[in-house]
Amino acid sequence: MRPQRVLVKLSGEALAGPQGTGLDGLTLTELAADIAHASREGVEIGIVVGGGNFFRGVQGLNKGLDRTTADSIGMLGTVMNALALEHAIEAAGAPARAMSAVPMPSLCESYARKRALDHLSNGKVVILGGGTGNPYFTTDTGAALRAAELGCSHLLKATQVDGVYTADPKKDPTATRYDTLTHEDAIKRDLKVMDTAAFALARDASLTIVVFSIAEKGALAAVLRGEGRATYVTP
Numbered sequence: 001m002r003p004q005r006v007l008v009k010l011s012g013e014a015l016a017g018p019q020g021t022g023l024d025g026l027t028l029t030e031l032a033a034d035i036a037h038a039s040r041e042g043v044e045i046g047i048v049v050g051g052g053n054f055f056r057g058v059q060g061l062n063k064g065l066d067r068t069t070a071d072s073i074g075m076l077g078t079v080m081n082a083l084a085l086e087h088a089i090e091a092a093g094a095p096a097r098a099m100s101a102v103p104m105p106s107l108c109e110s111y112a113r114k115r116a117l118d119h120l121s122n123g124k125v126v127i128l129g130g131g132t133g134n135p136y137f138t139t140d141t142g143a144a145l146r147a148a149e150l151g152c153s154h155l156l157k158a159t160q161v162d163g164v165y166t167a168d169p170k171k172d173p174t175a176t177r178y179d180t181l182t183h184e185d186a187i188k189r190d191l192k193v194m195d196t197a198a199f200a201l202a203r204d205a206s207l208t209i210v211v212f213s214i215a216e217k218g219a220l221a222a223v224l225r226g227e228g229r230a231t232y233v234t235p
Helices: 025-040 057-063 067-091 113-121 139-149 183-188 196-204 219-224
Strands: 005-010 044-049 096-100 125-129 154-159 180-182 208-213 230-234
Touching: 005 139, 025 044, 025 067, 025 125, 025 219, 044 067, 044 113, 044 139, 057 067, 067 096, 067 125, 096 113, 113 125, 139 154, 139 196, 154 219, 180 183, 183 196, 183 230, 208 219
Parallel strands: 005 044, 005 154, 044 125, 096 125, 154 208, 180 230
Antiparallel strands: 208 230
């Protein structure tokens, strides 16, 4: 594959490790080392990170919060993860910059497209927190949006399974795996690996989505070399 610029969608849960919530130090260090290694191989990398390890917006509906407030709290969780990733990636030897769609200049740089492009072209890993900066939009949709506006050729969806299946393989032993799909196939079959809005935006922007497992050490660098198991969702 060897793309020049990619956008990685990383869930908050991927940073939680075996404990399932918060930040796991070992998991964070290993993921950062994988990202730093891929960056040193010459690929420009943007990352949109979720916040589910701290707070997921839909959870707030069960706590007496309205959707707008709950999503705003979830956005703050994504910024916490972005700051943690920025530090860990730099500790792993690669320059990084956290940016937030929700302005908080005392903590990190506010997101601006041209500034993000400048960071990418100068070899920095750009970690994008704050989602789209708006309620009602998932971080999957935010990832597709940022990948499109930053001119990425691929959107890499890092999950806990090695591709897209007909059903959740952890719950359904009869689930079968797709090697390739089109965006239209994914939308029509209502596959849950990303939400429909994200698939539709990726289709309109002619983005190839690569769904792979982040659980294995070196998984990101491997998928960028075209190695390992993954499902390719193409225009």
